[in-house]
Amino acid sequence: MRTINTQAIKQAVFEACQSIQFRYSKPMEEAIKNYMDQEMGVGKAILKVLLDNSELASNQHIPMCQDTGMVVIFLKLGQQLHLEGDYVIDMINEGVKEAYDVAYLRKSIVKDPLLERVNTNDNTPAVVHIEMTNDDRCEILLSAKGFGSENMSKLAMLTPAHGLKGVEEFVLNTVFTAGPNACPPMVVGVGIGGTMDQAALLAKEALFNEVGDRNPDERYANLERDWLEKINASGIGPQGLGGKTTAIDLFIKTAPTHIAGLPVAVNINCHMTRHVHITL
Ligand code: SF4
Incomplete structure (x- = not known):
């Protein structure tokens, strides 16, 4: 049985929430460059702007888009894994909250969808889907959904x-x-x-x-x-x-x-x- 402290999950969420905001992933960047070669006129120009935007955001450490998304996580927990520490969902939300605060990412979540659309002011709660796996690993698939x-x-x-x-x-x-x-x-x-x-x-x-x-x-x-x-x-x-x-x-x-x-x-x-x- 392997043990992970939920603090490590919080830290991973904290870092991931920020890193995905400032640059396209390498495969995405490469794909846009490839598509750019096939485009002409305005299509080509826009793809160039998207790549420039990513470069600029990365250099200046500002998000690529004003909509910094709702955090969606697939958390895959191994059956041979023991979690210790504070409640994992609370720790995930702490990681989100701190990341959106320190990186000045837009907080986009309202606490009630219909009757009280008041901003929670910390971009929580994240949407978390938990799945059991037959190993001793903890996998975190994290996205910020625009x-x-x-x-x-x-x-x-x-x-x-x-x-x-x-x-x-x-x-x-x-x-x-x-x-x-x-x-x-x-x-x-x-x-x-x-x-x-x-x-x-x-x-x-x-x-x-x-x-x-x-x-x-x-x-x-x-x-x-x-x-x-x-x-x-x-x-x-x-x-x-x-x-x-x-x-x-x-x-x-x-x-x-x-x-x-x-x-x-x-x-x-x-x-x-x-x-x-x-x-x-
Ligand atoms: S969908 Fe939202 S996050 Fe994506 S580019 Fe449009 S405004 Fe930005």
């Missing part, structure tokens, strides 16, 4: 009769409807299967892939390539102003489902796609 793109995400409870054609139509229509509102170029997460809630989680977790990752099942990997190509043929382009780069990548995650159902969720990330994967 809501321009989150708001354009959708879920559909399709039936098996809708089949592949219905799923494809739903995915592509969701992205086309999102258009400029999701701050393209986007990264698209698709969750297929499970129940309503699981499909949404699959789509969210799909966004933790790195650009260029492909589904291990070649059939789904082909769908990822095909749908990405169709999205980029739409002409929406960077910031919705036209071009070939509407999405940088698209990832599919699947799960077994009920004989009567075909749930599909599409979770959209903007080009910030701020996320990190830490193993303690």
Whole structure:
């Protein structure tokens, strides 16, 4: 049995909340450069501005975007791991709170969604999904989700009769409807299967892939390539102003489902796609 103090989790969250705000990940930076080579005119110019923005933000230690997001964490805890110290969820929220304070990141969370939209003033609570794993590790998948793109995400409870054609139509229509509102170029997460809630989680977790990752099942990997190509043929382009780069990548995650159902969720990330994967 391995032991980790929850202080270490807090520290990891504290550091991660900041590091993802100031520069694109290397794979994202490379991908934008590659797409830039294929673009012309305004599309090319916008991708250049995005790269310059990332460089500037990194040099001056200011966030790449004013919307510094809602923190979403997938916490994977090994069955052979013992956590000691204060309650892990409290420690995660402490890490978020301190990071958003010291790095002057915008606090964007309201304490009640409908009747009392008062800012909590510390960007907590984070959304935390906990999963058990069969090892002794603690994995933290952390993202800061901007809501321009989150708001354009959708879920559909399709039936098996809708089949592949219905799923494809739903995915592509969701992205086309999102258009400029999701701050393209986007990264698209698709969750297929499970129940309503699981499909949404699959789509969210799909966004933790790195650009260029492909589904291990070649059939789904082909769908990822095909749908990405169709999205980029739409002409929406960077910031919705036209071009070939509407999405940088698209990832599919699947799960077994009920004989009567075909749930599909599409979770959209903007080009910030701020996320990190830490193993303690
Ligand atoms: S969706 Fe992304 S790029 Fe757009 S405002 Fe939010 S964080 Fe910024």
